[in-house]
Amino acid sequence: MTVMDSETVRVDDARLTKIAAARQSKSVSLRNVGKTFGETRVLHDLSLDVQAGEFLVLLGESGCGKTTALRIVAGLESATEGAVFVGDTDVTHHLPRDRDVAMVFQSYALYPHKTVFENIAYPLIVRKRPKAEIDAAVREVAASVQLEPLLARLPRQLSGGQRQRVALARAIVRRPAAFLMDEPLSNLDAKLRGHMRAELKHMQHELGITTIYVTHDQIEAMTLAHRVAVLDKGALQQLDTPARIYTDPANLFVAGFIGSPPMNFLRGTLAAGRFDAPGLSLAAPVRHEGAATLGVRPEECAVVAADDGEVQGRIYSVELIGDHSLVTLNVGAQQVVVKVPNTFAGEIGGAAGVHVNRERIYFFDASGARIRQAVGLP
CATH class of the missing domain: 2.40.50.140 (Nucleic acid-binding proteins)
Structure with a gap:
């Protein structure tokens, strides 16, 4: 098997369709969300409506507030003002486990002492699902991202691409209302990142699950998103399709941030x-x-x-x-x-x-x- 073959995910469409049918994607809304850390304001009156099944990318430079916004949706940070909705439910003050969202981190966040199977199964184990249900769900999701032969391995025995697929599988197995992804491809080399972009876009399309994806990489934003929200200094600069943001930028910042080489x-x-x-x-x-x-x-x-x-x-x-x-x-x-x-x-x-x-x-x-x-x- 070549290096490319071992790294490239070949998604099983039938399995993804079956997984998709078992869950109901929901919209996610931020309404006039603000966030301050001491005297520093990192988000200014941010309002976003992410439609059910939409792939929305939060794009901006480091420190623009995009990861803070994602963590507020996940419940890992509290909003200073404003509200967060998942579907019709106000989850602003809900604990992370009660928000029906799954987060994929830049660092993979895998348990080093647990096998691939145990890492993927963990969300179901803590919810005390029946053992037979856990086994069936893990194997089905693992097959959809070509991880079946690796279920007995530990994270240290995997490549970077394989670890990221474990993190994705762990999120999928929960069948959440929404995925939250914080620069999940940034630790991969350029060649593998390109392959994973294509597979991630295909997977999200087949699952039809609401996805909010944070990145500073305009290529990821333009290739993955249905819509892109461009942030600068905690404020929303433009929210539109990738094509419109490229051809009809709202201001000087957006015009200069999108495009390679830049405008x-x-x-x-x-x-x-x-x-x-x-x-x-x-x-x-x-x-x-x-x-x-x-x-x-x-x-x-x-x-x-x-x-x-x-x-x-x-x-x-x-x-x-x-x-x-x-x-x-x-x-x-x-x-x-x-x-x-x-x-x-x-x-x-x-x-x-x-x-x-x-x-x-x-x-x-x-x-x-x-x-x-x-x-x-x-």
């Missing part, structure tokens, strides 16, 4: 329907006067001959990525990154122009708020 930002001035900055002047389809920032993604730009295009600069670097290259140009005291074919042959230091897709440019005011389109392009 280009050029500081300048809007006046009389034009945006001007050193090395750049173009018509702007917005009504705004004063300082502003123009945003355009690298894939919406093209390097052209000097004196052509809307932007003028000099090539600072050329990076071959594989199927494409990234060209960085100095534009005055600012820089623009352009995604180009891997056959690009421009020389560092050479003058060049940049053409931008004017249907895919964004403008933001001095506060970072999006300036919405108000007039047509001339």
Whole structure:
């Protein structure tokens, strides 16, 4: 068996469907939730409605409050204000065991002295389910994530991917109303993380179980989520589908956080329907006067001959990525990154122009708020 075969989960659809039929997924709601630690406020009036069966990702930088929000749903932290609902039940003051949710942690949180079977069975054991029921449930769930041959092993005898599958199986066996996942793939290597993303998305689709997933990785958010909630400094910045967040960002933070390579930002001035900055002047389809920032993604730009295009600069670097290259140009005291074919042959230091897709440019005011389109392009 190859390394890839041993690490890749091949989910049994029939078993997952059978498991799914045995439980009822529920919605999860946070209503005006706030949280303070001493004098520090980490969540500001957070309201989210996660539909039954939805995969919602909480996305943001470290310290933005996303894990705190997840722990409040789980009952591991108490909200300073606001309420948490699972289905129609207010669980704000319920103990974690009474909330009908299962949490998967970044660190796997497996019992090192218990076998894989015992780790998966633990939620049923503490609920004093009949032994025959426990045995049948554990074996069925283990088979769904390809763990049957490993049931007698201890966690230290498993790879990182196998340990994460044990943690997932332990959550599934409870048949909860919702899964709560705190960066469950972050301890895996990049290759295995990609495989586990695909299998996790498929598994959640087949189970149809409500899932709230925390990550700082925009790739995980974009590939896994039905909807993404972007947080910054404890406040919700945007809640929408991955496609809408990418193509229609609400503000400067969201625009810069989503996308790899990130969106280009050029500081300048809007006046009389034009945006001007050193090395750049173009018509702007917005009504705004004063300082502003123009945003355009690298894939919406093209390097052209000097004196052509809307932007003028000099090539600072050329990076071959594989199927494409990234060209960085100095534009005055600012820089623009352009995604180009891997056959690009421009020389560092050479003058060049940049053409931008004017249907895919964004403008933001001095506060970072999006300036919405108000007039047509001339």
